[in-house]
Amino acid sequence: MTATMPQPEPIHFELSETALRARRNAKWNQYEPGVLPAFVADMDFAVAAPIQLAIEKIVHAGDYGYPMRDGQKPDRSVSIAFSARMKSRYGWELSPDLVLPLADLVQGTYAPILAFSDPGDGIVLQVPNYPPFRDAITTTERRLLPLAMRDNGSRHVVDMDELEKLVDARTRIFILCNPQNPTGRVFTRDELTALSHFAEAHDLIVISDEIHSDLVYPGHEHIPFASLSAEAAARTITLNSATKSFNIPGLRCAVIAFGNAALRERFHKRIPLRLTGSANVVGADATIAAWTEGQPWLDAVLAHLLKARNRVTEVLSKEAPQIRFHAPEATYLTWLDCSRLELSASAFQYFLNAAKIGFSAGETFDPACPQFVRFNFATSMPILDEMLDRFVTATRRNAR
Ligand SMILES: Cc1ncc(COP(=O)(O)O)c(C=O)c1O
Known part of the structure; x- marks a missing residue:
């Protein structure tokens, strides 16, 4: 008889949009409901259990x-x-x-x-x-x-x-x-x-x-x-x-x-x-x-972020070829060059109005970059997919 090793409990950290909107953080309270926030470097995840216990x-x-x-x-x-x-x-x-x-x-x-x-x-x-x-x-x-x-x-x-x-x-x-x-x-x-x-x-x-x-x-x-x-x-x-x-x-x-x-x-x-x-x-x-x-939690989150990064890379390469970017080697942030869309407003403003996504404005990272946005993709897959859908639709509306 072979002994089976006890499997570690899966770590759940993804949160629903309803749970996120109930939080009192800057990310989910900066914009009117309807806007999906993808700006400040916060992740839409429940905290690791050992951290919660230490605080409790x-x-x-x-x-x-x-x-x-x-x-x-x-x-x-x-x-x-x-x-x-x-x-x-x-x-x-x-x-x-x-x-x-x-x-x-x-x-x-x-x-x-x-x-x-x-x-x-x-x-x-x-x-x-x-x-x-x-x-x-x-x-x-x-x-x-x-x-x-x-x-x-x-x-x-x-x-x-x-x-x-x-x-x-x-x-x-x-x-x-x-x-x-x-x-x-x-x-x-x-x-x-x-x-x-x-x-x-x-x-x-x-x-x-x-x-x-x-x-x-x-x-x-x-x-x-x-x-x-x-x-x-x-x-x-x-x-x-x-x-x-x-x-x-x-x-x-x-x-x-x-x-x-x-x-x-x-x-x-x-x-x-x-x-x-x-x-x-x-x-x-x-x-x-x-x-x-906290490492088991971080390992689980990193596996999720890798999936999310790959999803962003795949969808944007296929569905929004005008957007230039390099898949990040680290971080849950990606720097999107939207200059081929030839927008008259800053890219941040365009996507806030047209896609109802609150990215970080490129010009805050470099005054020469109003045609860029920074995209925080540290969220659950359903929210990420919704953001990608909205983003692709808005780029098509503007495609030349
Ligand atoms: C590169 C870098 N440094 C510093 C900070 C600030 O971190 P904290 O507010 O935790 O001090 C951030 C936050 O996004 C960051 O991205």
Whole structure:
């Protein structure tokens, strides 16, 4: 007799449109009912059970005092959980002492900009890119040096020749977003190594936002920039959190990781520890649960996202050939070039009116891209199919 292995319970996370519309989140409340939202980077999925349990434990006990976890502050537990995850997933040896928890990653972008540059200094940003990066550069009166992601016909790549032309003696920082939002690129080791040599040659600090690193599709590999070499680490501030991959952005918990202690000390000369605050205990416990117990949920979600990405790719290639795009290598976002539709309004506005889909407007990622939209496809298959139907119909209405 052969013993049968117990099968793990299937993980259900897809939610109906009715359940989603009952939520009090930005995604489902921004537009009138009738519009399907595909903008902000939130997934339409139920959260992982270990995260929910971690939160319920706090709520059921009404345990809202200054917290302690395993004899230490929860911040320390977040740092330990992050270092352990980096080691097990990427072989990146990162001391928890170099990990600073804080509330969110946009804060984590502003702080190193203030610490490592001065007004008037240049900061390189690949464009298109996540809109708050632009604001972080311009509102702090630094100079934004835009480096276009070059479309080589099969993907968007780093243009090292353009980069060389862009920097000047007052360029201090390169903001890297890897995996890249909105193109979904996962930069290869060769690309990252070239960037690291460039940063060394020009003495640049690299702010590496790796928030989408858990959401990589088969055939691609995430490499933390700071794990490339000790030289790369010495100039790298890594930003990460569980908010995108585990769908908990409302809980506000993120980390900054310094490549070495000297970098951390330089940072704190300008940004005192107290100024970055710390994570809320609910966010901290949820993040620790995500990073230590959430992988089965994430694996199930990734299998769904891969199916969704392939469905988007197949339908758009067949049914909307005017739309140019590359299937993302990571993230649940895809960057659609609608310029062949020759729309008179921005593509965002056109599809909001004609298809009742609320995409993210291309011009917010790069002012030169009003004919682009970013499509968030992290939803259930019936909603995704409805969006694709509406989208294809609206592109045909406009087809020349
Ligand atoms: C590249 C990138 N960085 C940072 C963030 C902000 O994340 P959070 O609000 O969880 O700090 C996002 C959110 O979409 C993002 O895509």
